[in-house]
Amino acid sequence: MNEPAPGPPRALARLQLHAGFTLDDAAAQVDYYAELGVSHLYASPLFTARPGSNHGYDVIDYHQVNPELGGEPALQRLMQRLRAHGMGLVLDIVPNHMFAGPGNAWWMDVLRHGRASHYASYFDIDWRSPDPLVRGHVLLPILGKPYAQALRDCDVHLDRESDEYILRVHDNPLPLAPPTIEALRGAGEAARVLSAHDGTREAGFGRLHALLEQQHYRLALWKLANDMIDYRRFFDINELVGLRMDRTRVFEDSHALVFRLYAEGLIDGLRVDHVDGLADPHRYCRQLRHRLRRLQRQRPAGAPRGPAYLVVEKILAEGERLRPDWRMDGTTGYEFMDQVGALLHDGAGEPMLTELWQAISGERADFATVARAARRQILVDSFEAELDRTARALFDAARADVSTRDVSLPAIRRVLVELLVHFPVYRTYAGGLGRDAADEAVFQQAYARARHQVRIEDRELLAEVSAWLGGQAPRGLPPGRVRQARERAMRIFQQATSPMAAKAVEDTACYRYGRLLSRNEVGADPGHLALDIPTFHALCAERARDYPNNLLATATHDHKRGEDARARLAVLSHAAVVPHWASTVERWRERNDGLRTAVDGARAPSAADEYMLYQTLVGAWPLTLAADDREGLDAFRERIAQWQRKALREAKRRSRWSRPNEPYEDACDAFLAALLAPVHGFAIELHAFVQRIAAAGAANSLLQTALRLTTPGVPDTYQGTDAWDFSLVDPDNRSPVDFDARRAALATGAPWDALLGRWRDGALKQRVLHALLQLRSRHRAVFAQGDYRQLAVEEPEGAGAGRLLAFQRTLDGQAVVVLALRHTGGVLLDAREPRWDAAATTALLAADVRVRGVAPGRYRNLLGGGEGSVDDALQPAQWLSPLPVAVLEPLTS
Structure with a gap:
């Protein structure tokens, strides 16, 4: 068994666990991720969750590993496989909230005993409601009909389960208060008791209502939740109730399993979900760090003894920084996803994109x-x-x-x-x-x-x-x-x-504002389209100084569009591409106008919704999908239709979750179906346009991947993104991963020319990821402790200025050099491959561009081969081949 290297993880791979992909399924992929070069798996929550949960954030029991995932024995088997490869495990935890429903013994106890429950102080309940009907009770807005109608229609009825009286609401059991149960037991034969409380009859209705009035909760129509709910929710989700994690008893009880797993060496670090939901994040983070530090000496041989790796899910606004006194290793990397995404966009195209959005949508607001x-x-x-x-x-x-x-x-x-x-x-x-x-x-x-x-x-x-x-x-x-x-x-x-x-x-404005959807992402500001190179360098240097172990993410289980869909859409901002995009959209709108229908006196879809649909179709179109592939088109249409319905409801303009406008939604679905119908021919035009920008999008993606693997921080690879990722918002971004195909691609070891020739299958991206993960393994200290140094790019003012990114990571005289070209859409427009050479570099940059300040020595380009010596300065054209990004590794004599 190999002991993991001490210190923070070198690189993470995020896996979403559920009944369809268990801990044993994860264990079966350990050797693949080890070969890829990952040091730690990064698991979604493992606590027992609501039955059938596909994400694990609806916890019902903090004291056991979810049996649907295989339970703790499966976790032990996973850890044995990880340790055999010298790897570790980082676990996502959910301290802010639990599922408020059946299976959660704590919550059920509160419903049974009210404020007298041992767990009443665990949940963030406001017992002082201004409504005298609710005050001192828990409001449960779970009825599908008004209260009286629900009783009369038997949606709420008295029942017996395991020889015990319960209340059943829409087939979900609710506990009764002990005095109620005692009274029912003494009221005679069970069948007569149940009949006496039959809400379909007038006398039974009165008795059932009187029984409900004696409970520690009040049933209400679901629509009343937003107006009256008296417990803190996760966002506006009624089924997730907030916890009082600021109380020591709650903290210790809900983290007991986490602490034991860490002490026993079954986990090595934690990702804390939604830290901003806690009453006192500062106290919580310091308390968590303190407790884990005390457990370090109990960890077994074979488990790293250094500090646990701790990151928090935190959205940082522009200029906002994570508090250093929280003692965390950093955030989960949304701010990096924003920064690298903005770097791919071209500020020169912003005025044209703004004008296009305003002209189409009629909306002038920023x-x-x-x-x-x-x-x-x-x-x-x-x-x-x-x-x-x-x-x-x-x-x-x-x-x-x-x-x-x-x-x-x-x-x-x-x-x-x-x-x-x-x-x-x-x-x-x-x-x-x-x-x-x-x-x-x-x-x-x-x-x-x-x-x-x-x-x-x-x-x-x-x-x-x-x-x-x-x-x-x-x-x-x-x-x-x-x-x-x-x-x-x-x-x-x-x-x-x-x-x-x-x-x-995230869930409203980002679905309304459609200037360019690649910037409508969690943690990003869609109002800020682009980021210049000096600012990106400054942010990287700051991260190296303050949070060198911050997680670096470009895809997550929360993203609205996959990392490669965003990279492709970013090409639409490139100054040389915007005119092509604008004319294409105008042509599409004109040719498809007859497919729109009238709903409630307005056209469906609206102009804004139609424009955002076109962007989504362009961004998500799979590279291997042919315009005449009927089966593939049907599958693609289903994915887009699912996104479109969710987008319309999240935007809350013509429809919403609480009151779906099904005629409008159905009309938008019909428009989409007509667009992609073979007889219409639009799919041929869509496919052709995607092919025009696809290579430039791939170049953006490879640049994004390289920066995630080489700038300061710990790279996180979300499941499936080791190949092209054109997913959409959940559940699309949690789709099954074809690991067999990824294993086969990794095993081939095909040369770079071959990978470029078949780049659409994703193996090219996987090779870039593999090469850079192996680089991080060979030069662990350089990336974990090394400086981040911006390299001086000497270039004349003009067309090529601001396109070349150059930096090096240095430690003890060793340097890894990164060169990357952005905004390549003009050169790669209509290109068949994202292949690059000296002529392409010269077309984008001035011929006399030099990069100075490079540590002298002999280097090889990991992304395509080629070797050479550098003496302070280098010529980008010499190294940027066969890709518009190069990572130079020093060669030892």
Whole structure:
């Protein structure tokens, strides 16, 4: 058995586990990932989840490994295989929420015993609802019909299960309070008791209603959730209830298995999901690091003894940084996905793309305006209950202080709405000492924008609310009701901003704003199309200094478009390509206009929805799909149709999840079906256009892959992305992976020319990934500890300026040099392959471009071969072949 190398992982491979792909299935792929060059597998949550869960984020039991995945014996078998290859395991955990339903013993106990339950303090429940009907109870908005109708239609009825009385709602069991059960047991024969509570009869209806009134929960129509729910949810998902992880007992109970698995060497690190949902992320992260550090000495031989690898899922806004005092290794890499994605886009094409979007859609608003409108809508449509809870917490803080007792709840609500609408980040992290400098800057920005929107008479209150939310340190107040109320208001507010922002930006605005969908991604700002090379270098250098072990992701289980779909769509921003795209879209719109139909007095799909559909078709078209492949086209249409229906509902303009507009959705489906029907011939045109930009898209993808593997951080390869990834949003991005094909491709060891000749099958991308993972293995210290140095590119001002990216990773005199050309769409437009040579380099750059500052020595290009000596300066054209990206490895004598 090989002992894993100490220190952080060298490279991760993310796997989504479920009943169809278990821990034993993962174990069967260990040798493939070992051969590829991965040091750690990175598993989706392993706790027991809701039966049939395909993601594991709906946990019902933190104390056991999910039996559907094979249980703990299967985890042990997986770890044996990993250790045999000197590999490790990083585990995704879910501390923020659990599934609120059958199977969750903690939740069922709360429903049975109410506030007297041992687990009542585990969940973030507001027992102080302003509604006297709900106060002191848990509101369960699970009825498909109004309450009375549900009882009369027997959707809610009394039943017996395992010789015990239960309540059954839509076939789901709910517990009854112990006094109710005792009363029913003493009421006579079971059949008579059940008959007496038959809601289909008037007398039975009254008895059933009276029985329900004695429970610790209140049943309600599902539509009431957004207005009335009294427990903190994950986003607006009623079935996921928030946990009070700030309480030590809850922390220890929910992490007991994690700590044991780590102590026994069955896991080596953790990815913490949705850290912003926690009341106190700072305390949680430090507590987690402390507990794992204490367990290090218990780990067995064969398990690395160094610090556990810990990263948090955190969306960082532009200019925002992860707090160093959290003691984490970094984030899960959404910010890198944003940065490298923006680098692939061409700012020169932005004005033309903006004009095209506005002309087609008729929408003039920029993304920031669209996002603010979405925030305002979301507060009313999806988070009315959370808004009300936050406003009431602030109202309590006002009433606790005699100097602010005249403040009204409606006034607080008005200023709170404006703060939330204009909040520039997902959340702040103020504690007892108030806001730090970073949070203060955030609040001042939100305050300044909100001040322009609130009524003049509310501006003084806006300043007061800002103070209550951390502008004044609660610990500066004497212990008592005022201090407690301020701290509670601050906690509730900070836990509310993150889901509101995510729902408004990621799940609404990103489905409304369609300038270029490759920038509409989790962690990205679609309003910022491109990133220049100097800024990218500065961000890499900063990461090397502050978070050298930050995860680097370009695809995740949450992405809206696969990494290669985004890379292909980025070509549409290249200045030389935008005119072709614009004329193509105009031609398509004209030829397909007759396929649109009228629904409720408007055309379906709308112009904006049609334009976003064309982008999606172009981005997701498989490289191996022929326009006359009927079976392949049908499968492709099904994938796009699934995306389109979800996109329409997330946008919340003509349809939504809570009230689907099926006539509009069906008309959009019919439009898509007609587009791809063989008789229409559009698929031939679509295929032809994809072929025009496909090679340039592949060049973007290979550049993206190279940067993920060579810039500071730990690269993460999401399942299936070792070949081309043109997936769409979940569940499409969680589709089964053909590992047999990947094994066969890796085993062939085909030369670069052969791979370029059949580049559409994905083996070329796999070879680039394999070559660079092996490089990281040979030069582990260089990538784990080495400097990141921008290399000087000497080029005249002009057409080629700003296209060549050059840097080196150095340690103790050794250097790995990376050269990459971006914005190659003009040269590779209509190209049959992403093949590159000196002539192509010269066509893109000035002939006399030089790269200076390279560590002298002899190098070989890992991406295609070729060797040569370098003495401080090199000519890019000498090395950029056969790809527009080169990674130079030093040769030892």
